[in-house]
Amino acid sequence: MRWSWCRRRRASRPPRRCCSALTAASAARSVRPLRAFLVEREGLIAFLLALVYLVTFGTLSVLRHESYHSSGFDLGLFDQVLWNTVHGRPFESTMSEALPVPHSLLGDHFSIALLVLAPFYYGFPHPETLLVGQSVALTLGAWPVFLLARLKLAPGFALVWVIVYFLFLPLTYINLDDFHEVSLAVAPLGFALYYLETRRTWPFLVCLLFTFLIKEEMPLVAVGFGAYVLLGKRDWKLGSGVIAAGLLSFFALISQVIPYFAEGRSYPYIAERYGAVGGSAAGILRTFVTDPARIIASVFQPKKILFLFGIFGPVAGLSWVSGWAALVLLPTLGYLLLSSYEPQFSFTSQYSAPLVPLVIGTAILALARAPIRFQPALATVMVVSSLAFSWAFGYMPYSRKFDAGQFRTDTRYAAFVPKLSVIAPDARVSAETGLTSHLSERRYVYDYQFEGVQDAEWVVLDYEESAFSLERFDRQVAAVEAMGYVGVAQGYGLALLRKS
Template identity: 35%
Template sequence: MSPIFPRGLLRELLGVVRLRDEDPLGGHPVSAPPVGAQAVATAREHSRPLHPPRPRSRAAAIRSLKLGLAPAARLLDATALALGLALLTALVHWWARPEILFLLLLGAVSLRLVVAPIVVPAFHPRRVLLTGVVAYALAFSFVTVSRHLTFLTHALDLGYYVQLTWNLAGGRGPRVSLPEMHAWGDHLSPIMYLFVPIFWVAPGPVVLLIAQSVALALGALAVFGIARRRLGDGRPAAAFAVLYLVNPSLHGINVRDFHAAALAIPLLLAAIYGAETRRPWMFVAAALLTLLCREDAALAVVGLGAWLAVGRRRWLPGALTAAAALAVLVVDIRWVIPWYRGAPYPHLGRYAHLGGSLGGILTGALRHPLAVLESVLTGGRLVYLLAMLAPLGFLPLLSPVDLLGALPALAQNLLSGDPILQHHRTQYQAFVLPFLIVAAIAGYARVARRSDRWPAAVLGVAMVASLALASRTVNNFALARWWPATEQRAAYGMLAGVPPAATVSAQDPYVPHLSLRALVFVFPVGIEKSDYVLLNVATYPWRSLPDVTMERDGQTVTIRVSPGREYRYAVAGEAGPHLSLRRLSSS
């Protein structure tokens, strides 16, 4: 039996942590009376004035403290119970945002643990690990699939990857129409070939969403293995696995659609575990698969090589890994992607303030270090770093050598002019998070070597910070979020009426449901070549599309797109606000 917060933080502050209550019957053991000359020596030794035993007064202080805090603990218990019931009712009937109630509940429970630690039974680390992995995979498969069924997924990126994989499975090559192009001309993600056999059997968005949730859950196995090897104890290793599973960045990456970059998280962790356990085949295989996720995943593999060389003093394999990954990055950006695109690599525009090419960006950063530092030390970027480090109790900062692996991907995010890269819940953190986890484990090891009091407390604080920043995830379990409303259910009949071979231009929420076809566009893109147009008339007029107007006359709808383009449609299906239009003519 062990308390969640051993010895209690409040007792730590009072300086009475290590004391125990006296035996109420006899106090301290008394030595046998001295005999003969020994009695004289003993009398001389104790000729000093005697003072009351201090342990007795401290023990009394402990008892009085416990009695004084008991009412506060009972009050916090009642508060937590009330907040828990309120949270359950909000999940069933949305009368308040569940995440707000969850934060209040988390605060009450945290304060309760500080006031009076709760003793819980010891658990076997492997059982905790396996329970966490299964629970995460099931919970996030449910969340992501239910979000899709309630039209909360998007053309980019779920619809994009569904169409890409469907084309690969059909032998049509890596083609997409979001926008219409060769997929390798945008992001190079050959890892999607791994999903082709699954699409032969069960094509569709649900497969990708479940696969992503399971893959991210399996990353906890590598975290546990790394931590157990570093710390020599399965209990903190299981704690780090759980800390990984509740990480807010992991949740954000998982919840918002599907991204090939997300698969790099378990792969990088597997590579690190392979390096830690001296399994070169595992390291090489995981590193190669990481490179297949996206072209910029090479930055993470450069960091992996730097970590292996500097952090583990394995200079040759680390240098070879970093050099090979850097070569892959240069080849992909300068030749491969431009060849498929027919134009230069498009995503360097985020760094135009530093330079127009990969070499120009590096040169610009080296020539103007103060300007780079000034841009990094801005409010938004500092908040981003805080949001990445707080869920790990800032432990990564205690191991700069292990943190080295995150620097290339962190630089990619911090130097970007696009603020989406500096949001802790986006897919751009997939190349950063694994190294932060490893650095946190190393930082914990340092704390544990210096003190046996603080490691558990630091993990407790990290857990609270993780749950607080991940509180938005709770909203996805509300009945209103995952149970399709009447209006949403009505849309499925309209979607079923669209022929599988038809070219479609649809508003964003419909696109992932229509991506198993050669051509699907986000309205009004592709309207000139689309057989069907799908709209939610409740969203009209479209504020983001002021030049697009719609006019209905009975069963005929006219859509005008500036300048001077006009398209006429017949109403093919209508269900609530959902409208399916079949093209008649254009002018």
């Protein structure tokens, strides 16, 4: 009797496997509304993420400047260029190329696209305009990422890729390292890839051509797009046209346009930075053919391998399995990895800006090629990998390398900076480090580290440039005094001197 009761009781319970299935089904039902909510509102959520990024990093970039951690090269340089531009002297500088006479920035870099910022700078003529403008430009880079992911992947994935974009290693470094014109290329390159995938030829070409106005190496990036169009899209006419336009534009800029604005001075950077592999376009090609081992030795260096690890690690290397689309990466990687100038192969510098939309975009295309059943797992890997890399190597507020001190004003500046008000707005100034970008809204300003005193009426020194050595700083002050300057104000490791 007891046995039959136990059997009835046992029979009344659902089997364990059934319980597990019911639990899983219940969990799935509870997750399904959340997923539906995220999918239905992914555009709004992506916009809110972008807004949070913009407010956070726009604020941090301004705080970094206002706490005297920005520098003359390059924030002070671009601030002076924009200030001169809105005062009727387009692109004039006394800092670019460390050339301490009025000259055109266009003789150093072809960056006509800076005019996009001129109306905003006219309304608020201060470095903060450039910093906020750069933050807006980098935030807008998430837009084509969202559109491309929504085009190629199932609903919900676009939001994942927006997160991956904002976590991408170089992005915050670019955002928080002064201002650089190449940051303006991130969104147009992203849109170029999106329009190419939607086969909208004219918007694609407009986006690519706009990047030609940002910096002289951008036409080389277009060559990668042309190769993808040629081999991946099988559009021989468009692809060959883009390749030809990119190559012709690049060589015209470095051999004719920039030397014209430089009043005959040749474009210096290929000889300076690519001497080990040929020192000229023809020399590099010759080295490729006659001495490929030298090319391989130049590329496979420890720091360059670390650079590649930081660039492709966050997306688990997916970009390289995107088929012909991977061709868009090659020209940019080529001119970065062949260089001997270390900032060019560092994911903490502005030089990696063109890779941001290209690496993210090709990784999206690679995920779209994967079997649908594997895509959620791969997307999860992307987010986890991006979080891990941003913590270990990035510059997010939670990153292990993040230095909150970069956004706080050292007490030594608080007492000293008000004394700089004695400098007349039209006075010629030579200044050091974080002070240069606070004195750059004038026709004549020099960065003391690279240009010395020149004909400055005022000299502002900071012992940060002397590796925080008061002994070296005192010798520096004495050297300036020996040139006929007298001290007007002093602070801890700070000095203001005037021509006597």
